[in-house]
Structure formats: C-alpha cells, structure tokens
Amino acid sequence: MEMNYNLRYQSRGTFRQEESGRRFGKSGGTDQYDLLVRALYRPVQWFQFEVSEQYFLTRNLSESSGIARIDSETRRQTLLVRANLNYDFGKRATLTANLRRTLTHDETERNTGQPAPPTVREDDLWQTNLGFRVYFDV
Numbered sequence: 001m002e003m004n005y006n007l008r009y010q011s012r013g014t015f016r017q018e019e020s021g022r023r024f025g026k027s028g029g030t031d032q033y034d035l036l037v038r039a040l041y042r043p044v045q046w047f048q049f050e051v052s053e054q055y056f057l058t059r060n061l062s063e064s065s066g067i068a069r070i071d072s073e074t075r076r077q078t079l080l081v082r083a084n085l086n087y088d089f090g091k092r093a094t095l096t097a098n099l100r101r102t103l104t105h106d107e108t109e110r111n112t113g114q115p116a117p118p119t120v121r122e123d124d125l126w127q128t129n130l131g132f133r134v135y136f137d138v
Contacts, residue, residue, distance in 0.1 A: 002040040033057040046087045054078045072110045079103040096131040
C-alpha cells in the first residue's frame with residue numbers, strides 16, 4: 001500500500017515598494033492553495049485500487065488605499081476512486097478493465113458589496129473501459 005500527500009501554495013500578482021522602506025507589499029493578484037491526499041493499494045500484481053482527494057482554494061485579491069480585499073474565493077473538492085485490472089492469460093491474451101469515478105464540488109463567492117449566496121456546482125462522472133486482446137502468430 002502506498003500513501004502520499006502534496007501541499008502547495010502559489011502567490012502571483014503585482015507587488016509595490018512600501019513607503020516605510022525597502023520592503024515590498026502585494027498590491028493584488030491570486031493566492032492558490034492545493035492539497036492532494038492519495039492512497040494506492042495493489043494486493044496482487046494485476047489489480048490496483050486508488051483513492052485520492054484534492055482540495056483547491058483560490059483567492060483573487062486587490063488593494064485600494066492600503067487595504068487588502070478578497071474579490072473572489074473559489075473552493076474545489078475532488079474525490080477520485082479508480083480500479084485497474086490488467087490480467088495476462090499466458091502469452092496469448094490480455095484482459096484490461098478500468099473503472100473510474102470522479103466527484104467534484106465547486107463553490108465560488110464574489111465580494112461585490114451586496115450579500116449574495118455562493119455559486120455551487122457539483123459533478124459526478126463515471127468512466128469505464130473494458131478490453132480483451134488476443135495475439136496471433138502470423
């Protein structure tokens with residue numbers, strides 16, 4: 001069984017020199033946070049099962065008169081479940097099967113000055129693939 005996680009932070013935008021000295025402050029841009037947690041289980045050589053969950057947070061920022069403000073914030077949560085089967089029948093045939101399910105929840109809030117409910121979107125995606133190959137000598 002293999003388990004791992006990745007945590008990432010990215011900050012992009014414009015910076016300006018502050019009046020107090022040689023420091024620089026952010027005057028606007030985007031901050032992104034990303035967390036991926038993944039578990040992979042392979043009980044036998046020909047079967048693999050994976051579960052992963054990923055969280056994103058994106059903030060768009062602006063600054064006016066020295067006051068930082070969050071213009072919008074988007075959160076995304078994704079759950080991925082995947083099963084892979086790749087079985088060889090000797091040297092003559094191979095069975096391959098994949099099943100994948102992805103659940104996604106997106107939520108966006110905008111700071112427009114007026115109270116407004118967040119925009120929510122959810123997706124449920126299923127993908128499957130099945131193949132059987134037979135090899136012939138010519």
